[in-house]
Amino acid sequence: MRPPSFSGAEGPLAAEEFLKVTETILTVTRIAPAEWVDLMDIQLTDTARIWWTAEKAHLERPILWETFTDRFNRKYFPQSARDELLRRFVELKQGGRTVDEYEAEFSSLSRFAPHLVTDPTIRRHQFQKGLDKYIRAGRQ
CATH class of the missing domain: 1.10.1200 (Non-ribosomal Peptide Synthetase Peptidyl Carrier Protein; Chain A)
Structure with missing residues (x-):
């Protein structure tokens, strides 16, 4: 190795x-x-x-x-970098990417916001909040 x-x-x-x-x-x-x-x-x-x-x-x-x-x-x-990654997670949007691509970034950044992802209901809400509107409308 x-x-x-x-x-x-x-x-x-x-x-x-x-x-x-x-x-x-x-x-x-x-x-x-x-x-x-x-x-x-x-x-x-x-x-x-x-x-x-x-x-x-x-x-x-x-x-x-x-x-x-x-x-x-x-x-x-440093903490400033961690804070920036937390901000990126909170503001994350699908932005025309596939759901799989969005989910991959969501999962990657979620480790910087454990308080927003440990509860499955809150995690699901955070994920859905970032989905493109036409997909979000179809999931409700």
Whole structure:
């Protein structure tokens, strides 16, 4: 298994995906969590590697994975990006796409609005609200 790399230029969703995939690979390969942070020297490239080299110089050793992910998210997946994805979810419209295409984006963005999707009734309402009018009319 080849772990992903991250340069810092990919954007917030790519940062989130980088951490998810990395954690999955490290878990299934049974690498000790105490060694996870050290592997970031290999996986981070370009500006992300420069950032991490400077960042870790200030941190007490050993650096915990939770510390790394907290700092990484503050830098590459900040609250402002999460807020923007929440806004995109709330304002999501089908916009002429197929229902399947709309549903795929709805599902992808829904993880940023758990309070709007955990209840099936609220989730259904949120989904229907974004459907094109002619489809919405046919579903009622």
